[in-house]
Amino acid sequence: MAKDEARKAAEAASETHKEAHRRRMAEIRQCALCDTYGYLNGRLCYHDPSAEERTARGVAKARAALRGTTQQEEPAYQNNNEGRRP
Numbered sequence: 001m002a003k004d005e006a007r008k009a010a011e012a013a014s015e016t017h018k019e020a021h022r023r024r025m026a027e028i029r030q031c032a033l034c035d036t037y038g039y040l041n042g043r044l045c046y047h048d049p050s051a052e053e054r055t056a057r058g059v060a061k062a063r064a065a066l067r068g069t070t071q072q073e074e075p076a077y078q079n080n081n082e083g084r085r086p
């Protein structure tokens, strides 16, 4: 009885896994961006043509923010050095 239930649960899990795999393969087939493994430029594809643009915009924003932080901190650091003469 318990063995039978465990087998049924394993089969159900296997079916869920197979179904997820089938869905993923269908998405990959329909996507014009990625290769047959679902990769785009070495990264997992979102199968969304606008995702690449959003990512590029996010990276640009992050870089701008980092540049802004660096520019604000550098003068303060230089001022501290000038004030601390040996």
Ligand SMILES: [Zn+2]
Pocket (backbone or CB within 6 Å): 027, 028, 031, 032, 033, 034, 038, 040, 045, 046, 047, 048
């Ligand atoms: Zn794709």
